[in-house]
Amino acid sequence: MEIISIIIPTLNEEKHLPTTLTGLADRKDIQLIVVDGGSEDRTRETAADLGARVILSSRGRGHQLNRGTEASRGELLLFLHGDTILPQNFSDAVRKTMKNGYAAGAFSLHIDSSAKRLTMVAACANLRSRLCRMPYGDQGIFTSRENFDRIGGFREGPIMEDFIFMRSIRKLGKIHILKEAVSTSSRRWDNMGIIRTTCINQIIVAGYWCGVPLPTLAEIYQRMQGVAAKNQGVNHDSSTRPH
Known part of the structure; x- marks a missing residue:
């Protein structure tokens, strides 16, 4: 086997x-x-x-x-x-x-x-x-x-x-x-909110298709994730893992 x-x-x-x-x-x-x-x-x-x-x-x-x-x-x-x-x-x-x-x-x-x-x-x-x-x-x-x-x-x-x-x-x-x-x-959606999480992820995917360099995408993702977390009053996940 x-x-x-x-x-x-x-x-x-x-x-x-x-x-x-x-x-x-x-x-x-x-x-x-x-x-x-x-x-x-x-x-x-x-x-x-x-x-x-x-x-x-x-x-x-x-x-x-x-x-x-x-x-x-x-x-x-x-x-x-x-x-x-x-x-x-x-x-x-x-x-x-x-x-x-x-x-x-x-x-x-x-x-x-x-x-x-x-x-x-x-x-x-x-x-x-x-x-x-x-x-x-x-x-x-x-x-x-x-x-x-x-x-x-x-x-x-x-x-x-x-x-x-x-x-x-x-x-x-x-x-x-x-x-x-x-x-x-469900922690990512619970922490950031469903709409915010979905929008952030789709922006990153769109950026990839448009040729944005990966380090820049990662920086954008971290920044957007941090802003979303601050608005929600939670600690954001530091991993770069768009869905």
Whole structure:
């Protein structure tokens, strides 16, 4: 049976990791790798206690994902956010997708909230990913090691690493979006507000298509995120992760 290496980049994810990791490290067909970018909480200790191999890395999701892949041994690679929970039958779905000849795949998105607006956000994200075959990182994207190597892995820029990765791997073949859904935390939308979060993310994507350099996009994203957080009276997430 092909081993699936699950690679999780983290930064201060102590709160969410127990739910994300529970049960994954107990399986012989799964390799669990957490690549930490300098957490100031107990993220690394929590990951190790739950059976994950912990790797220290400089901060930056693209760099962390590449570091985790270098340390992995699985024929299949699954890239997961630290606040996202896989469906129960994820391994069978991943193996079946890759066995059927797809270049890569991802799960459908469920946002862990009872808010109807967030149900609509998830529905729109799922429609977009199916129509465009462009899933984002919080959907748990996966591919083979061979395909990962063929495109040179993730671009190690300050932002848009999952978007660029999927654009590159889509040139190798079809992308399959599974009906099974991952469940991701609603914290970004809760902190910033649904409309603000959506608008900020779409501005960043539009800027990318217009050729704005990635460092500039990252600076714009951080600034807009900070202003939104200040208006909401909350601390903003310092990661650059547009949805």
